[in-house]
Amino acid sequence: MADQLTIRETAAPAAGVRVPSANIYAPRWRNFVFVAPFLFFFTTLLIFPLLWGMWLSFHKADTFSTGRFVGLDNYVRLFHDKVFVQSVWNTFYFVLLTVPTLALIGLFLALCLNRRTRTAAVLRTLFFSSSVLSVTIVTLIWRIVYIPNVGLLSTIYGWFGATAPAFISDPNLAMIGIAIATIWWCIGLPMMLFLSALQQIPQDIYEAAALDNANRWQTLRSITLPSIKRTFILVIIIQIVLQFQLFGQAWLMTRGGPNNLTKPIVLYIYDTAFRRWDLGMGAAASEILFVLILIAAMAQYLVTRNKGDQA
Amino acid sequence: MSAPATSIKGRAFGDRVLLALVILLSIIMIAPVLWVIGLSLKENAELMANPNSVFHAPYTSKNYINTIGTSSVFRWVLNSIIVSGGLTLGTLILSSLAGYGFARLNFPGRNILFVIVLFGLAVPEQAVLVARHQIFSMLKFHNTYHGLILPGLSASFGVFLMTQYFRAIPKELDEAAMLDNASRFRIFWKVLLPLTVPAQATLGIFTFLSAWNDYFWPLISATKKDMFTLTVGMASTQTNFAQSEGIGFLMAQAVFAGAPILIIYLFFQKYIVTAVSGAAVR
Secondary structure: HHHHHHHHHHHHOOOOOOOOOOOOOOOHHHHHHHHHHHHHHHHHHHHHHHHHHHHHOOOEEEOOOOOEOOOOOOHHHHHOOOHHHHHHHHHHHHHHHHHHHHHHHHHHHHHOOOOOOHHHHHHHHHHHHHHHHHHHHHHHHHHHHHHOOHHHHHHHHHHHHOOOOOOOOOOOHHHHHHHHHHHHOOOOOHHHHHHHHHOOOOOOHHHHHHHOOHHHHHHHHHHHHHHHHHHHHHHHHHHHHHHHHOEEEEEEHHHOOOOOOOHHHHHHOOOOOOOOHHHHHHHHHHHHHHHHHHHHHHHHHHHHHHHHHOO | OOOOOHHHHHHHHHHHHHHHHHHHHHHHHHHHHHHHHHHOOHHHHHHHHHHHHHHOOOOHHHHHEEEEEEEHHHHHHHHHHHHHHHHHHHHHHHHHHHHHHHHHHHOOOHHHHHHHHHHHHOOOOOHHHHHHHHHHOOOOOOHHHHHHHHHHHHHHHHHHHHHHHHOOOOOHHHHHHHOOOOOOOHHHHHHHHHHHHHHHHHHHHHHHHHHHOOOHHHHHOOHHHHHHOOHHHHHHOOOOOOOOOHHHHHHHHHHHHHHHHHHHHHHHHHHHHHHHHHHHOO
């Protein structure tokens, strides 16, 4: 490419036309000016805080000063803090509740709504619409649904003469309540990802299967599901990364209670760093969260890379 | 080797079960929203007395009138517009310039820098929050508009998107312009940028929506009531709800905040879905 351009230029110099003597694709400091503005913000607001946060996690810090160096003390304190350990369990439990459900329901909806009818289009719009709402609105809606005696859930149970489960106040059910609200909120994305994967399966395979008299279940098992295997893994990993960062729903619906049973890691960070102002410990907790998420994000990168190679 | 096809009756039954399931899920999706709208149209006192009253008249628009009358809400909407708009504009400018730079130009360290930028995609917000908060405290950036806008400008997603998009444009266009003595910037401005309008729309809408719905950073950075964004502001009124303002009023606030977003969604559906799916897959 570079050679072509140089040859072209030297071959046709008309009178008065400036002929660039050097290779246009050669590295030039001058070109840096295009990426410099972004890189300025990127470095100062992402890279620097990232490293600074790691540095902070080794200190006893507060809002205005770094405080004194304490080495791994923050991390040791974290592992001995029952609330932190509980929050890690809570987060894993939450991810276990939401991720498989989101993937399976998303896949189910994609399979059912993958047609060109008006109804399917309307329903697809419906299922994705919850995803554009903010966490505030979603939690407002679901708190009102869960309210004992007065809420939608209680009202519906009331029609059958039963009492609704106490999804917010019951220690055993609280996380499930948050999970249900979250699934309601996030179902759009998995559905869309599966839809685009399904639409990439060539029709000929289905026609061949129909000629062979395969029934629907067989077609599903032998053709459809294997074709979207990679997308399925991708959806799982994306949702793991996303749901690991649970904060708003827990903070607004249950405040992490009852008994810290619905307190995810991010809420622990918020509590520690921004309510108790123990910034060093909060930084340490966020480093641990970062490592956990990084593992999942790396897995996602590897899966999508393989997908690109095979395609 | 052929297997017998499902009988016609079998298919019809299976179809009905699937349809029933889809309808059930659809009801679960929409029922809470209808409930909230219903509640917002009822008198607070009436709801406290008998929750089932939501199903029959009389309905009232009093809650909405009260919402509009509450001055804070408009301030919050204004803040959200300024912050989201500012961030969107900034992101579009920075990402387009950088995308062009990474896609078309060569400079020392380009490839390594691009990899580092990609790494930025894997960094979750929580890993930089605490440090950013401390830095902004020292710089006195809290409770300011720039305090809310700046962090978002460091996001790699926009640069990644624009770089991919620029890369896809055929190089012949650049070369044709170069034969006409165009400078690099001119090529960017006149030739390539106009071709990226779909990517700009996608990136713009996605950035605006994410900024509008952002909760954590505005929560810890904008602590004064008049600097709240709509998302944070509304959450702050939620606290003791069964006891305080009244359920009808709170629901009216929810509808008031959610309706514009949903309307925008309905109009720009294509872009929003593309953007969100693209962001997730990276």
